[in-house]
Amino acid sequence: MTSLLKRLGGHAGRxxxxxxxxxxxxxxxxxxxxxDDQIFGDLGSVSAFxxxxxxxxxxxTAMFDRVPAARFLLNSVLISSITVVLGIIVNSLxxxxxxxxxxxxxxxxxxxxxxTLIVPFETxxxxxxWWVNQLPLLRVNGFQLxxxxxxxxxxxxxxxxxxxxxxxxxFFHQFFQSIPKELxxxxxxxxxxxxxxxxxxxxxxxxxxxxxxxxxxxxxAWNSYLWPLMVVQSEELRPVMVGIxxxxxxxxxxxxxxAYSSMIxxxxxxxxxxxxxxxxxxxxxxxVKG
Amino acid sequence: xxxxxxxxxxxRPVRRTRTNNARRRESLTALGMATPAVVLLIVFxxxxxxxxxxxxxxxxxxxxxxxxxxxGLRNFTQLFTDPVFYKSLRxxxxxxxxxxxxxxxxxxxxxxxxxxxxxxINFFRTVYFLPVVTSMVVVxxxxxxxxxxxxxxxxxxxxxxxxxxxxxxxLGDPATxxxxxxxxxxxxxxxxxxxxxxxGLQTIPAExxxxxxxxxATTWQRFRHVTWPGLRSTRTFVLVxxxxxxxxxxxxxxxxxxxxxxxxxxTVVFQAVRTGYDQQQTAYAAAISLIFFVLVLTVxxxxxxxxxxxx
Numbered sequence: 001m002t003s004l005l006k007r008l009g010g011h012a013g014r015x016x017x018x019x020x021x022x023x024x025x026x027x028x029x030x031x032x033x034x035x036d037d038q039i040f041g042d043l044g045s046v047s048a049f050x051x052x053x054x055x056x057x058x059x060x061t062a063m064f065d066r067v068p069a070a071r072f073l074l075n076s077v078l079i080s081s082i083t084v085v086l087g088i089i090v091n092s093l094x095x096x097x098x099x100x101x102x103x104x105x106x107x108x109x110x111x112x113x114x115x116t117l118i119v120p121f122e123t124x125x126x127x128x129x130w131w132v133n134q135l136p137l138l139r140v141n142g143f144q145l146x147x148x149x150x151x152x153x154x155x156x157x158x159x160x161x162x163x164x165x166x167x168x169x170x171f172f173h174q175f176f177q178s179i180p181k182e183l184x185x186x187x188x189x190x191x192x193x194x195x196x197x198x199x200x201x202x203x204x205x206x207x208x209x210x211x212x213x214x215x216x217x218x219x220x221a222w223n224s225y226l227w228p229l230m231v232v233q234s235e236e237l238r239p240v241m242v243g244i245x246x247x248x249x250x251x252x253x254x255x256x257x258x259a260y261s262s263m264i265x266x267x268x269x270x271x272x273x274x275x276x277x278x279x280x281x282x283x284x285x286x287x288v289k290g
Numbered sequence: 291x292x293x294x295x296x297x298x299x300x301x302r303p304v305r306r307t308r309t310n311n312a313r314r315r316e317s318l319t320a321l322g323m324a325t326p327a328v329v330l331l332i333v334f335x336x337x338x339x340x341x342x343x344x345x346x347x348x349x350x351x352x353x354x355x356x357x358x359x360x361x362g363l364r365n366f367t368q369l370f371t372d373p374v375f376y377k378s379l380r381x382x383x384x385x386x387x388x389x390x391x392x393x394x395x396x397x398x399x400x401x402x403x404x405x406x407x408x409x410x411i412n413f414f415r416t417v418y419f420l421p422v423v424t425s426m427v428v429v430x431x432x433x434x435x436x437x438x439x440x441x442x443x444x445x446x447x448x449x450x451x452x453x454x455x456x457x458x459x460x461l462g463d464p465a466t467x468x469x470x471x472x473x474x475x476x477x478x479x480x481x482x483x484x485x486x487x488x489x490g491l492q493t494i495p496a497e498x499x500x501x502x503x504x505x506x507a508t509t510w511q512r513f514r515h516v517t518w519p520g521l522r523s524t525r526t527f528v529l530v531x532x533x534x535x536x537x538x539x540x541x542x543x544x545x546x547x548x549x550x551x552x553x554x555x556x557t558v559v560f561q562a563v564r565t566g567y568d569q570q571q572t573a574y575a576a577a578i579s580l581i582f583f584v585l586v587l588t589v590x591x592x593x594x595x596x597x598x599x600x601x
Contacts, residue, residue, distance in 0.1 A: 007408070010403065010406065010408075011408070013403060014403055014404070014414045017400065017403070017414075017418065018413075018414055018417040018418070020477070021417050021418050021420060021421060021477070021481070022417050022420060024421075024432055024433070024436060024477075025420055025421070025424065025432075027432075027436075027442065028428075028432050040440070043440070043441065043442055043445045044445050044448075044449070048442060048445075090326045090327045090330065091327055093323040093324070093326065093327065094323060094324045094326070094327035094328065096323055097319075097320035097321070097323040097324040098324065101316055101317075101319070101320040101323075102313075102316060102317075102320075103316065103317040103320040103321060104317070106320070109324060109328065113331070116331065116335055116336075118530075118534075118586075118587070118590055119335070119339060119583075120534050120537075120538050120586060121538075122538040122540065122559045122562075122579075122582070123339070123342065123579050123582050123583040123586060124335070124338040124339045124341070124342050124579060124583075125563075125579075126342075126562055126563070126566035126567065126572065126575040126576060126578075126579055127338045127339075127341035127342040127345055127572070127576050127579060128334065128338040128341075129352065129566070129567065129572070130341065130345065130350060130352060130572045130576075131337060131338050131341055133352065133353070160330065160334065161330075161334040162334075163330055164326070164327040164328075164329075164330035164331045164334070164335075166331065166335075169327060193319070194316065194319045194320070194323075195319065195323075198323070219423070222425070223425035223426065223427070225425070225426070225427050225541050225544075226540055226541065226544075226563070229544075229563075229567075230563070230567045241425055241427045241428075244427055244428070244431065245427060245544075245545060248431060248545070254435055257431060257435075258432075258435075261428045261431060261432060264425070264428065265424050265425065265428050268423055268424075269420060269423055269424065272416075272419075272420075272423045273416060276412070276416050280415065280419065280485055283482065283485045283486070284485050284486065284488065284489035285489070
């Protein structure tokens, strides 16, 4: 009897908490289909969280008229996916060399990589802005190529600084070490080179690690705000998160803001729910290193 | 390891050259494979960290016709006489001191709640985690709306108290702006640490709980003597990550309050971005970054020391 009560009590607690976490997001999505008048009118009652009243896609069409939202979306998709793909290649290669091959300097590199893990991006973001502004850049000027300096306002400045990642290297390293080394020896006997071992043996066995690194690279790239805010000025290079804050400053209606927010959030949430298990496992495994 | 290094010496000279060649090839290939990552890390992490140190002692500006000059400690003397800097420092510490125990504790409660083998438990894990996947920019905009004087939060307060209590203008009042941002930040981030705690909880062997049960331990005693010690290394990780994230408070401030009202929500990173980016004073911002770096480093080292493996 008491255990049943306890279980019911536990469930009641879980349900109340679930409402606390879900309702603001439900409110966002529901409001994106309502007029501003109705959003405010519904605030005092449960209808704030229900798709009731005159629902329409007006906020979505108005938003696309107001800002180049499609362009912002395309930019974010481009930047995030290139960062993920390059990140997987570059970091897994380095981790492979560190985990499975013998060379002098290996220990030093590994220790240095792990040491950089505790440096938060915010501590060097501003010197980095100054620094990328000094880097050489090959620019297309009419039909000519010319060298200038300053990476401001480019795609690469939004991608390259986030490709190499100490955590990804560390994570791949741990995973690669768990794969039996005998496989390498057997492959070398058969005349395979190290790159073949990487590409044909180790990487195909590392699906879960690749998925984890992909998730943990994609999410911050998609959600990034501080960096693009500082290095991107032109509208056509803006990613979604910077796009929304400019949008916010235009003083448009809340319905349109909710529409934009839903547009850049709901697909990610849907992906998360679909791949929930591997997603949560990958986050959980980040805690293992403690 | 020892057998492998000793082996080539016992081989005949011809074999040794061949192994040496293979060795050299292995070293070169490894170097080639590590190079892209190492170069990128040097260019985009090591150099800027070193620059944070170097630029702090110059008068560099983001866009300047004259090259940067060495100015000694000028940026630091200016910083330590800047009242806004002390406010930023105070607000940052205030935020961290409240958020770290609140978020870590709440996350542990959530983890214990969803660590049960009950039907539908996966649903709750998923829901608690939804805000983590949502970007902080979106969360900040959404809550800016919820926190309005006539917004959803105050409407709920009013309904729950049957109209007896009228909520404040959360973000417009210096007394409530920071608490409001704290509440929202915990709402967004707590699911992340719930998962970390959960991973830690699942490494504790079930036999320990069975043994405790046989000894007649109460729920609290089981938590105190089995769960809590079992979470030792997870605890370090959770504390260090929440603290560093709390010190880096920026997005919420930029989107919701711009540091106001009356600098009540200005933080160190927000001030660094404002001076370094909005006002283009790179050197001054580098000095702020440097102080921030020292702060983060000290706190995480102290935490690691305090939560180190005893005995």
